[in-house]
Amino acid sequence: MSLLDRRTLLIAGGAAAAVTLAGCSDRTDTGGTASPSPTASTAPTSTTSSKPSSTPAPTSSGPNWNSFARALEGPLYLPSTSGYAAAHQLFDPRWDSVRPAAVVKATKPSDVQQAITFARANKLALVPKSGGHSYVGASTIADGVQLDVGGLKSMSYANDVLTVGAGARLYDVHVFLDRYGRSLPTGTCPTVGVAGLTLGGGMGVHTRTYGLTCDRVVSMDVVTADGMSHTVSADAEPELFWALRGSGGGNFGVVTSFRFATIPATKLGFFRLSWPEPQAAAVVRGWQQFAQSAPTTVWANLHVDARSNGTLAIRVLGVSTTGDATAAAAQLESLVGAKASARTLSVKSHLEAVKYLGGGTTSPRQRFLAGSDVLKGPLDAATITGLLGAVKAAARAATPASAILDPLGGQAAKQPAGGSSWPWRSALAVIQWYSSAQNKGAQTFIANGHAAVRSASAGGYVNYVETGRAVSSYYGASASRLDAAKKKYDPDNFFHTPYTLG
Numbered sequence: 385m386s387l388l389d390r391r392t393l394l395i396a397g398g399a400a401a402a403v404t405l406a407g408c409s410d411r412t413d414t415g416g417t418a419s420p421s422p423t424a425s426t427a428p429t430s431t432t433s434s435k436p437s438s439t440p441a442p443t444s445s446g447p448n449w450n451s452f453a454r455a456l457e458g459p460l461y462l463p464s465t466s467g468y469a470a471a472h473q474l475f476d477p478r479w480d481s482v483r484p485a486a487v488v489k490a491t492k493p494s495d496v497q498q499a500i501t502f503a504r505a506n507k508l509a510l511v512p513k514s515g516g517h518s519y520v521g522a523s524t525i526a527d528g529v530q531l532d533v534g535g536l537k538s539m540s541y542a543n544d545v546l547t548v549g550a551g552a553r554l555y556d557v558h559v560f561l562d563r564y565g566r567s568l569p570t571g572t573c574p575t576v577g578v579a580g581l582t583l584g585g586g587m588g589v590h591t592r593t594y595g596l597t598c599d600r601v602v603s604m605d606v607v608t609a610d611g612m613s614h615t616v617s618a619d620a621e622p623e624l625f626w627a628l629r630g631s632g633g634g635n636f637g638v639v640t641s642f643r644f645a646t647i648p649a650t651k652l653g654f655f656r657l658s659w660p661e662p663q664a665a666a667v668v669r670g671w672q673q674f675a676q677s678a679p680t681t682v683w684a685n686l687h688v689d690a691r692s693n694g695t696l697a698i699r700v701l702g703v704s705t706t707g708d709a710t711a712a713a714a715q716l717e718s719l720v721g722a723k724a725s726a727r728t729l730s731v732k733s734h735l736e737a738v739k740y741l742g743g744g745t746t747s748p749r750q751r752f753l754a755g756s757d758v759l760k761g762p763l764d765a766a767t768i769t770g771l772l773g774a775v776k777a778a779a780r781a782a783t784p785a786s787a788i789l790d791p792l793g794g795q796a797a798k799q800p801a802g803g804s805s806w807p808w809r810s811a812l813a814v815i816q817w818y819s820s821a822q823n824k825g826a827q828t829f830i831a832n833g834h835a836a837v838r839s840a841s842a843g844g845y846v847n848y849v850e851t852g853r854a855v856s857s858y859y860g861a862s863a864s865r866l867d868a869a870k871k872k873y874d875p876d877n878f879f880h881t882p883y884t885l886g
């Protein structure tokens with residue numbers, strides 16, 4: 385999902401539209417080019433290999449933290465240790481109040497093995513953390529071990545294959561690959577972790593041309609609950625390889641590195657079209673046809689945004705991997721049956737496009753609430769009315785809210801070599817219900833959104849995991865095979881949260 389997606393329009397003083405967004409900065413809707421504030425960059429603290437300044441105090445009973453700290457290459461943070469507060473933060477400040485018993489900042493794969501072995505021996509729960517962008521705070525845990533792989537971020541490139549540590553963030557990956565004229569199909573937030581994104585699928589502007597991020601994995605190294613390290617691929621432990629590609633992080637083990645088949649880093653053509661609210665239903669209908677009939681080199685997502693003056697903003701961001709989005713914009717307008725009221729076309733080099741979509745090179749921490757529905761096919765007229773009604777109700781209640789529809793199809797409709805557990809190959813799109821608020825109004829908006837499209841929904845996207853929904857609803861036809869893989873690779877259900885299999 386584009387970070388241009390993560391926007392909520394607020395009316396300042398009832399007149400001018402001020403743009404805020406949850407997640408990463410945006411700078412295009414108002415025509416402005418404001419750079420992200422340097423002081424706003426509060427993404428989770430990067431790791432260092434130095435140990436924390438105060439050594440964990442010995443305990444008379446319970447886990448022997450001192451010997452554990454000595455066994456690790458990277459630092460260990462306890463609540464009594466300086467640096468703990470920053471060490472356990474996630475992207476959303478909502479989770480700052482969750483206090484792990486310890487934070488391990490792994491700097492070597494052996495730290496991952498040590499941490500798993502230690503946690504098991506001491507009957508402590510453990511969750512991995514990469515970029516910390518989990519929607520539900522699944523990468524932190526009260527009274528357990530948070531295993532942060534952020535220090536495993538080395539990268540190398542040879543023969544079109546990227547080898548990358550599981551702790552790398554998306555922007556760093558793009559900058560590194562750009563040197564070689566290569567790229568990866570990823571999401572767009574610069575600070576999202578490559579591990580969390582990939583393990584849950586990974587959608588973005590290249591999805592239709594090149595598939596999901598997980599589709600580009602050729603092999604990965606993973607430490608399972610028994611502390612053993614495995615290199616998995618289509619040929620080596622193919623069932624674990626299948627399971628890891630699309631089931632979401634935190635289920636089967638801790639991935640320490642990935643090898644990806646890269647794609648060319650080409651210039652991208654962009655269009656941005658918007659229509660007035662009375663044409664909203666026609667735009668949804670036209671966009672659905674476009675998602676089914678546009679060339680696979682074209683990706684375009686539809687935003688229905690609540691504005692705090694009670695109206696809706698309707699807009700489409702389109703990207704062409706041919707470098708020219710002119711024909712695609714005209715095709716969409718033709719399918720909508722009306723010229724856009726505002727229209728911009730542009731062409732950007734690969735790295736310019738990465739920064740544009742990400743709103744810069746980093747992203748400020750942000751509170752938000754979101755959920756998703758995977759659309760089986762085009763919505764009928766009544767469901768479109770319901771969808772628009774859900775956003776309109778939020779607008780009337782002055783709740784910041786957006787329905788963001790990301791298309792699938794093209795290469796994402798095809799199984800990659802070795803197969804993957806990502807279950808939504810035949811779906812039309814993923815709709816995200818997104819609010820930058822975390823209040824009752826935001827919850828009501830998301831519930832209304834789900835209800836509006838219930839008959840058209842196949843389930844949810846696991847990277848947009850939310851509370852209060854059955855875990856199996858993220859897995860469609862992959863659910864029972866994933867359950868079997870979970871029993872095989874994690875028989876004691878060591879990797880366990882309310883959001884995991886088992």
Ligand SMILES: Cc1cc2nc3c(=O)[nH]c(=O)nc-3n(C[C@H](O)[C@H](O)[C@H](O)COP(=O)(O)OP(=O)(O)OC[C@H]3O[C@@H](n4cnc5c(N)ncnc54)[C@H](O)[C@@H]3O)c2cc1C
Nearest residue numbers: 385407514515516517518523571572577580587633634639
């Ligand atoms: C601002 C923002 C923008 C986003 N944009 C997009 C987008 O464009 N496209 C898209 O598809 N998604 C997008 N997402 C969703 C994102 O893909 C998921 O939130 C993803 O899980 C985040 O990964 P992470 O590593 O940053 O998060 P984390 O919170 O670190 O991890 C997410 C999950 O994976 C587990 N995990 C982390 N590291 C590992 C590991 N090494 N091995 C095994 N399990 C691990 C965690 O325990 C947790 O369950 C966005 C999210 C946000 C907040």
